[in-house]
Amino acid sequence: MAPWAEHAIWWQVYPLGFTGAETSALPPGEPARHRLRHVEAWLDYAVELGCSGLLLGPVFASETHGYDTVDHFRIDPRLGDDADFDRLASAARGRGLHLLLDGVFNHVGRSFPVFARAAGDPRAAAWFRRETGETGAGGSIGDAGGTGEYATFEGHHRLVALDHDEPAVLDHVVRVMDHWLARGASGWRLDAAYAVPARFWRAALDRVRPRHPHAWFVGEVIHGDYAGYVHQSGLDSVTQYELWKAIWSSLNDGNLHELAWTLQRHVALLETFTPLTFVGNHDVTRLASRLTDRRHLGHALAVLFTVGGVPSVYYGDEQGLTGVKEEREGGDDAVRPVFPATPGELPPSGRPVHLLHRRLIGLRRRHPWLVRARTALPYLDNRAAALESADPADPGHRLLTLLNLDDRPRRLPVETGGLAVLESSGSSGGAPSPADPAVVPAHGWTVLGRA
Incomplete structure (x- = not known):
C-alpha cells in the first residue's frame, strides 16, 4: 500500500448529485456546465472535517448516472471540462487532499462509441461479452439494433458488459488509468470490481504501477473471499461490506455478537491487506435512516474510527442526513442529494453530528496506528461490549471502545488502569463522564486511551 494511503481518511462525494447536475447527458453542442467548481468550494470543509482525501464518484462523460460511461477520457459536460478537472486536482493537492477517481471498467453505456460500431465491426464487437446459455436475473437483453445478445451488468439493459479477455479492453483501461493518474489523481476506486476477473486487474496494474508506483487501487467487492481477491488481483484494498453490515445490524438487533464475529474476520483480513471501511456510501441507505435508534449513531462511528482500515465518510452522513435507497429506477436519488453552494448554507440541525465526526476523526488522526490496529473483545454480551484496539507493532498503543445499548x-x-476518557457520548453535551471510566451511560459509548 502506498505510504500516504496509510493515513488516508476519505470524504466521498457523488458529483452529479452533489452539484445538482442534469439527470441525463447534455444535448450535442450544449456548452459545458462548470459544476466541478461547486465541489472545489467544499475542499476546505473536507479538510476541516479532518479528511485527507476526496473520493469522487464518476466524473467522465456518461448517459445518465455516471456508471454508464461513454468516454473515459472526457469530463462529463454536466460537470465541466478538462480545465475544471485540472483546477480541482490542483486545489485539492494544494490543501493536502489526495484525489481518488471512480473507474467504471466492467461495463459501458450503449452509446459508448466502440459499442455503436459493434454491429458491423468484428474488432469492435470483440470488446463486449456475449451472453451464453439462458437469460437469468443478470442475463442478456437482446439489442433492438440487431447487434445480437450482449451480456449486461446485473440485467441492466443500458449497461453493456466488457469482455475482459479481449486485449483491446485491457489496453483501453490501462490508457485511461495512466491518463488521469498523470493529470493528478492519486488512485482509483474500481466500480463493480467483483464482476471482473481478478486476473484482469493484475494484468492492468502490472502495466500501470511502474509508471505510478505511489497510486492506490481499491476495488468494490461486496461479498466473498476479500483476501483471496486482493491476492489474485494485485489491488491494494477492497470495500469492507461485511463490517458495514455488522455495525448497523448488530446495533439494531441488540446483538453485539454479530459485530464481534465480523471483527474476528476483519482482523484476519488485516493480516494481508487494509480494507476500505465505511458506514455509508452512494449505494446504500444512509446510516441515520438505517438505524432504528438514532441514539446509536455515535456507537457506529466510534467503531468505524477505532478499528483497523482506511475509513471513508460519505458526504451528508457527517451532517446526519437521512435517505433510503430503493430498488427502482431513480431509487438512488434520495442518497445522492444536492449540496448548497457553500458550507455556510447548511442547516444548523446537522451541527451536532458534524461535530461528532470531527471529534472522532481527530481522535483517529491523533492515533494513526489505528489503520493497522487489531481489535479484540475482552468483554461481550448482547447489549454491551468492549473493543480493545492495539497496534501489533507497539503494544503500548491501545484504545478501549466501550458500547452500551441498554x-x-x-x-x-x-x-x-492508566486509561482516561478520550471521547464519549457524554462529551457532546449529554451526561458528564463518570468518575469510573468503565461505567458507560445508558445508550452511550466511551473511548479510553492514554491521555
Whole structure:
C-alpha cells in the first residue's frame, strides 16, 4: 500500500448529485456546465472535517448516472471540462487532499462509441461479452439494433458488459488509468470490481504501477473471499461490506455478537491487506435512516474510527442526513442529494453530528496506528461490549471502545488502569463522564486511551 494511503481518511462525494447536475447527458453542442467548481468550494470543509482525501464518484462523460460511461477520457459536460478537472486536482493537492477517481471498467453505456460500431465491426464487437446459455436475473437483453445478445451488468439493459479477455479492453483501461493518474489523481476506486476477473486487474496494474508506483487501487467487492481477491488481483484494498453490515445490524438487533464475529474476520483480513471501511456510501441507505435508534449513531462511528482500515465518510452522513435507497429506477436519488453552494448554507440541525465526526476523526488522526490496529473483545454480551484496539507493532498503543445499548448505565468488567476518557457520548453535551471510566451511560459509548 502506498505510504500516504496509510493515513488516508476519505470524504466521498457523488458529483452529479452533489452539484445538482442534469439527470441525463447534455444535448450535442450544449456548452459545458462548470459544476466541478461547486465541489472545489467544499475542499476546505473536507479538510476541516479532518479528511485527507476526496473520493469522487464518476466524473467522465456518461448517459445518465455516471456508471454508464461513454468516454473515459472526457469530463462529463454536466460537470465541466478538462480545465475544471485540472483546477480541482490542483486545489485539492494544494490543501493536502489526495484525489481518488471512480473507474467504471466492467461495463459501458450503449452509446459508448466502440459499442455503436459493434454491429458491423468484428474488432469492435470483440470488446463486449456475449451472453451464453439462458437469460437469468443478470442475463442478456437482446439489442433492438440487431447487434445480437450482449451480456449486461446485473440485467441492466443500458449497461453493456466488457469482455475482459479481449486485449483491446485491457489496453483501453490501462490508457485511461495512466491518463488521469498523470493529470493528478492519486488512485482509483474500481466500480463493480467483483464482476471482473481478478486476473484482469493484475494484468492492468502490472502495466500501470511502474509508471505510478505511489497510486492506490481499491476495488468494490461486496461479498466473498476479500483476501483471496486482493491476492489474485494485485489491488491494494477492497470495500469492507461485511463490517458495514455488522455495525448497523448488530446495533439494531441488540446483538453485539454479530459485530464481534465480523471483527474476528476483519482482523484476519488485516493480516494481508487494509480494507476500505465505511458506514455509508452512494449505494446504500444512509446510516441515520438505517438505524432504528438514532441514539446509536455515535456507537457506529466510534467503531468505524477505532478499528483497523482506511475509513471513508460519505458526504451528508457527517451532517446526519437521512435517505433510503430503493430498488427502482431513480431509487438512488434520495442518497445522492444536492449540496448548497457553500458550507455556510447548511442547516444548523446537522451541527451536532458534524461535530461528532470531527471529534472522532481527530481522535483517529491523533492515533494513526489505528489503520493497522487489531481489535479484540475482552468483554461481550448482547447489549454491551468492549473493543480493545492495539497496534501489533507497539503494544503500548491501545484504545478501549466501550458500547452500551441498554436503558441503564453499565460498568463493563475491563481493566482501565492508566486509561482516561478520550471521547464519549457524554462529551457532546449529554451526561458528564463518570468518575469510573468503565461505567458507560445508558445508550452511550466511551473511548479510553492514554491521555
